[in-house]
Amino acid sequence: MVQTLARAGCDVTLVLKAPIRTGRLVDPLRELPNVTVLSPHEDGLTASEGPMRPHEAAAAIARIDAERPFDLAVVRGRALAGQLAAGPLKGRLWTYLTDVPQSAAEFDGKSKGDLRRIADASRVLLCQTEELRCFLEAAVPATAGKSVLFPPVVVLPDGLEPRASGAPNGKLRLVYTGKFAPRWNTLEMTRLPRLLRARGVEAELHMVGDKIHQEAGFAAPMKEALEKGDGVVWHGGHPRAEAMRITASGDVALSWRDLTMDTSLELSTKVLESGALGVPVVLNRNPMHERLFGEDYPLFASSESDVVDALTLIGKNPELYELAAERCRRAAADYSLDAAVRRMRGYLETTFPKPRQDGKLKVVVAGHDLKFFTKLLDHLRDRPDMEIRVDKWPALKTHDPERSLELVQWADVVICEWFGPNALWYARNKQPGQQLVVRLHRFELYSGWPLKADIDLVDKVICVSPHYASLTLQMTGWPADKVVVIPNWVDDEQFDRVKLPGAQHHLGIIGIAPSRKRFDLALDVLEELRRDDPRYTLFVKSKLPWEYWWIWERPEEREHYEEVFRRVRRSKALADGVVFDAYGRDVPAWLRRIGFVLSTSDDESFHLAPAEGMASGAIPALLPWPGADTVYDEHWIHRNPREMAAAIAATVSEGRWEDERQAAREQVRASYGLRVVEDAWVDLVFGIRSGNVELSSARVRHAGREG
Template structure:
C-alpha cells in the first residue's frame, strides 16, 4: 500500500503500530522516496508495547493536527471504528480485511460497527469481488463506497522467478508464513514421507518463526520443524529472503483447513508464488476456480488430495507446466503497476483538478437528494467549488431564515426538484445570481412548473429528450431555457465480472406499481422457457404490499393477485422466477444477470437498463414513450415475443458477448458518472460566466451513431 500510494503521486506517512524490533519490513520502506516512516514510540507519543486501537486513534489524530492529511488509509476494523468517531471522519479509506465472512458470524454488533465505519469512510477498499458483494448485501451503507484493491505482488529487486521447466530430481516443497492449526502446517510436515511411499522423492522447506501457542499444537509443531522427516526449517527471514527461498522451490503450499474455504480474501503469498513461477497447492473454492480455472491440477481439500496432486505432477511434467503457467497468468493481474493505475483512478476521482482560481459558491436546495448524491459528492470534492446545503425537511417545509442567508452567500443555486423550493428561490434570488432547476417526471404534472417564474431561472435540466419536449409542450417555456443532462450511472461500480450462467439469466429491477408491467416480463420468460428451461427471471424489488399507497388501491391489488397466481400455476414458469430482496447491492446482484428487462408502460429515463449495460448485461426494452430518445433502438422490441426471440438469438448465435460489450461501451459514453459530472460542472461554470450552453454536449444512444 505504501509503495502504491507513493508511486501514484502521494506523500505518504506510515504510522507504526508497535516499536521496531527488526528492520526486516520497515527498512526497505524508509528508503523509498516520498515516504516517511513514523514511530510514535520513538517520538514519545505512545507507551510501551503495541498501541491498542483507542491509543492509536488518539496518536493519529495528534499527528494529523500538525499537518492535516488529505486521506488516511487504515487497516483493521477496531482501529477504523475508533477513527470513525474522530477528526479524520470523511477522510478515511478503510481497507477491510478482518470482517466476519459468513452470515452466521455477522451479528448486530459487527453490522453496526461496519455501518459506522462505512458512514465515516470515503472509500472502502476490498481485496476481492466476493468480499465486496458480501459486504454490500450485509451492510447497505457500504454500497457505492466499496472499491477493489486486490493484493499487490512486488518482487524484491534482483530476484528472478524460477526457471521454466518441471522439477529435475527431488521435489522441493516450500511453505512461508505463520505456523497455525487452520493453516495445516503440522500436516504439511508429513508430506515428504507420504510422497516417498508413492515413489516421489520430496523435501519440505518451511520459512517462518511465528508458532501459534494453542494447546496441543505448539510443541508438536516445533518438534516437526526441528526434526521432521524430510523437513528443512529455515527460521524467520526478511521478506526478500523468504521469497528467494520460495523461488528455489518447485511447489508452494497454501493448503488450509476446509473451514477456511469460504474465505473472501485472497492470499498474497499465493500470488507471490505465482509471480515467481512456482505453482501452488490450494483449496478449491469459487474464487480460486475463477482465478486459476476449474481444471487446475493442484486443488486439494484433504491430506490425501494433496498427496495425490503432488504425486500426479511429480510424475507428469506437462501437468506441472500447466499449473505453473496458470499461476504465472493469475499473478500478472496483481502487479504493482496495476495497483498504481487503480489507485490513480481513485485519487483522480476524489481529488479532481481545478478549472479556475478561487471557489465558486454553490447552494444545493431540496427535500430529497437521493437522485443527486454522486453529483453532490463531486461538487464538494472540487477545489474550485464550495457547496452548502439547504435541506428542506419536507417538500413544502423549510427554514426561511436559513434560505435567505444562503441566497445572500451563493453565486449559483441548484434546486433539486421543480417544486416549492424552486418557486421560493425564483422569487428571492439576487440580481446576477444564477438559478438551475432539475425537473423530474413527478413535478411535470403537479402544477408547480406553471407557477415558476421562468425568467428568473437560467436553466431547467431534464433527464431525457422526451421529457424535455413534454416540459416545453406543457409549460410553453422558451426552448433555450431547457437542457438535457441525463441521469448518471456509476459505471465503475457496476463493472464487475459476470458469474457462470449469466447469459441465461434475465433481471428486472422494480415491479411496482402495475405500470411496471411485470406481467409482460413473465410473457418473455414463458416464451424463452418453452425452448430452454435454463432461462430464469430474477426480480429485485420491494413487493407491492410493501407500498401502502399501492396496496390500498383495489385495481393494483387485483393486478398483482393475478400475476402471482400465474407465477404459481404456470408450468412454463415453474422454478423459473426468483425473488430477491430490495436493497442497494444492485451491482453485486447484476453479476448473475445477462439481460435486464424494461417492460413498463411509461418511464422518464429508466435507469435499470443503463445499470445493467454498465454491468455487462444486454438491455431489452419494450417501446415506452421516449425510450428511443434514451436507448439505442437495437435494444427496443415491439412485443414481448420479439424481445424473447432477440434474447434467444443473442445466446444461440453466440452474439451475447459482443452485444454486451457494445451496450457497455454505449452507456459509458452517454451516461457514465464522469460524463454526467463533467456536464454539470460545465453547466455550473457556464451559467456563472454568462455562457448559456455547457462546453460538453449530452450524448444519447442511437442506432450506430452518437448525436450531440
C-alpha cells in the same frame, strides 16, 4: 500500500503500531521518496511499551494529523477504524477492510453496527476481493457505493528473478512461508516428503517462518516437526525478500488449508507471490480460486490424500507441471504493483478532481429528496474550486425560511433538485447576478408547479432525456434555450463486476411497482423463453406492491397484482422460474448473476435499470415506451414481448451474448458513465456562471449513437 500511494503521487506518512524490533519491513520503506515513517513509541506520542491498542493508536494519529492535516488516511483493522470513525479524521478515512465476519452466521448486530459507523465515516472502503465487497454490501447497506476493489499487491524485491521455466529436475522442492497454525495445515505438510517417497517421488519441504501458534496440542508437535521432521528443512524467520528468494528456489508452493477456510472472502498474497515467481501452488478448490486459475487447474486439493495425489501427478508429468506454473504466472500478472498504482490513481483522481479556476464558486443544492443527486453532490463537494452548502428541506413544502434566505444571499449558483416548491421559493428570492438551475423530473412535470414559476427567473432547466425535454417545452411553452439535457448517471465503475456462471440465462427486472412497470409483460417474455429452455429464470429485485401504501390502497392496483401473482403460482412455466430478491442498495452485486435486464414499462422518463445492467455487462431489453429510443439505441428495443424473447434466445443460442454485452457496456460508459455526467454538470455550473453553456447537452449522447 505505502509503495502504491507513493508511486501514485502521494506524500505518504506511515504510522507504526508497534516498537521497531527489526528493520526487515521498515528500512526499505524509509528509503522510498516522499515516504515518512513515524514511530509513536520513539517520538513520544504514546506511553505504551508494546503495540498500541486501538484507542492509543487513534489518539496518536489524531495528534499527528493536528500538526499537519492529512487529505486521506488509509487504515487497516476494524477496531482502529472504529475508533477513528468518531474522531477528527471522519470523512477522510480510506478503510481497508479485512478482519470482518466471513459468513452471515458470524454477522451479529454489533458487527453490523460497527461496520455501519465505519462506512458512514469513510470516504472509501477498500476491499480485497469481489466476494468480500458483495458480501459487505448485502450485510451492511451503508457500504454500498463506497466499496472499491484493492486486491493484494505482488511486488518482487529488486534483483530477485522468477524460477526458470521447466519441470523439476531431481528431488521435488516444496516450499511454505508464513505462520504455523492448525487451520493452515502446517503440521500435516511436514508429513508430505515421507508420503510422497512411498509413491516413488523424492521430495523435501522447505519451511520459512518463526511464528508458531501457541495452541495446546499443536505448538510442541509443530516445533518438533520443524526441527526433526523427515525431509523437512526449517529456515526460521527471514525478511520478506529472503523468504521470496527461498520460494523462487522451490518447485511447488503450499497454500493448502483446512476446509473451514474455503469460504474465506480474502485472497492470499503469498499465493500470488508464488505465481509471480513462476512457482505453482497447491491450494483449495473454491469459486474464487477456480475463477483465478481455471476449473481444470491440476493442483487443487481438499485433503492430505488430494495433495499427495496432485504432487505425485505433476512430479511424474512435466506437461502438467508447466500448465500449473503458467496458470499461476498469468493469474499473478493482474496483481502487480503497476496495476495497483493505476487503480489507486483512478480513485485519487475521482476523490481529488483538478480545479477549473482559482478561488471557489459558491453553490447551494436545495431539495427535499436528494437520492438521485448523491454522487453528483459528492463530486461537487470534492472539487477544490467549489464550496457547497445544502438546503435540505424536511418535506416537499417544508423548509427553514431563515436558513434558505441565508443561503440564497450567500450563493453564486443555486441548484434545485426537483421543480417543486423549493424551485418556486428560490426563483422568487433570487439575488441579482445569481444563477438558478432546476432539475425537472417526470413527477413535477404533471404536478403544475413548473407552470407557476416565472421562467425568466430560472436560468436553466435540466431534463434527463430528449423526450422529456421536448415534452416539457410542449407543456410549458418555455423558450427552447432554457431547457438542457443532462442524463441520469450510472456509476459504471461500481457496476463493472465479473459475472457469475449461468448469467446468460438469467433475466432481471428492478422495480415492479406500480402497475405501469408492467411486470405481467416481463412474465410473458419468460414464458416464451421457458417453452424451449427451462434454464431461463427471471430475478425480481423490488419492494412488493403492498409495501407501498399509496399503491396498495388503490383497488385497480391490487386487482392487477392479485392477478399477476395468481398467474405465477398457477403457471407450470413460471412457478419455478421466478425468484424474488429483497429490495436494497446491493444492486451491483445482484447484477452479477443477471445476463439481460428488462424494461417493460408503459412509461419512463429515463429508466435507469437497463443502463445499470449495461454497466454490469448485461444486455438491455426494452419495450418501446415513449422516448425509449431517445435514451437507448434502437438495437435494444423490441416491439413486443414475443420479439423480445426471440431476440434473447437468439443472442444466447448463436453465441453472441459475450460480444453484445461488451458493446452494451461500452455504450453506457460513453453516454451515461458517472464521470461523463459529472463533467457535464461541472461544465454547466461554470458555463452558466460565465455566460457560456454550449457544452452540456451537445456533448451528451444516448446509449449507442449521437442524441
